Structures are given as structure tokens and as C-alpha cells.
Amino acid sequence: MKQHFYSHIVESSSVSLALGEMDLTPDERKHLVDLVEHNLHHAILDAVLSELSDKDKQEFLELLANDENDKVWELLTSRVDHIEDKIKQTADDLKKEMHKDIQDSKNKK
Numbered sequence: 001m002k003q004h005f006y007s008h009i010v011e012s013s014s015v016s017l018a019l020g021e022m023d024l025t026p027d028e029r030k031h032l033v034d035l036v037e038h039n040l041h042h043a044i045l046d047a048v049l050s051e052l053s054d055k056d057k058q059e060f061l062e063l064l065a066n067d068e069n070d071k072v073w074e075l076l077t078s079r080v081d082h083i084e085d086k087i088k089q090t091a092d093d094l095k096k097e098m099h100k101d102i103q104d105s106k107n108k109k
Contacts, residue, residue: 005069006044009084010091014038018102036098040091047090051080 004010013034019029049057057078063072076083 003069004041005046005064006087006091009088010040010044010090011039012095013024015095015098018099022102022106037097040094043094044087045091046075047086048080048083051083051086053079070086
């Protein structure tokens with residue numbers, strides 16, 4: 001799996017473990033884990049992009065496309081105060097929502 005620029009501060013294993021407790025086929029579980037990863041990625045990108053100017057957004061996206069994670073962090077930390085905290089909060093909020101959805105799904109069975 002590709003390492004994202006935020007991989008060192010965001011983990012999704014708790015959601016993956018919760019999905020593992022559900023009665024799913026391996027293919028269904030993999031599909032849902034992939035969806036979790038994609039949703040987290042898009043939520044984090046949205047949170048980051050909302051903090052950047054148009055010029056910085058362009059630079060960020062170019063660095064991201066070229067997998068220049070160190071330069072991505074240099075850009076973000078120089079342009080956005082407390083960016084790590086904002087990314088963590090975005091991920092935590094989404095994971096909390098996903099855990100609630102998983103629990104709701106279990107309760108309906």
C-alpha cells in the first residue's frame with residue numbers, strides 16, 4: 001500500500017479491526033477497508049486544501065503527485081499553523097463516524 005504524506009500521524013487499523021469483527025467475506029472486508037482508506041485520504045486532502053492559498057494548493061498537489069512527502073511537509077508546516085493537529089482531528093472525526101456506522105450495522109443484525 002502506498003505511503004501517504006500523513007501516514008506517520010494517522011492510522012486506520014481500529015476501523016479495520018472493527019470490520020474484521022463483522023460477518024463478511026474476505027473480499028467484502030478488503031473492499032470496505034479500501035473504502036475506509038479512500039475516505040480518510042479524501043477527507044484529509046479536503047482539510048489540507050481548505051487551509052492553503054490557490055498558489056500553495058497547486059504546489060501541494062504537484063508535490064503530492066510526485067510522492068515528495070518531505071517537501072509536502074515542508075510546505076504544509078511553513079504555511080499552516082498546527083497542520084498535524086488539523087489532520088489528526090479530521091481523521092479522528094471520520095474514524096469516530098465510521099465506528100458508529102459499523103456499530104449501527106452490527107446492531108441491525
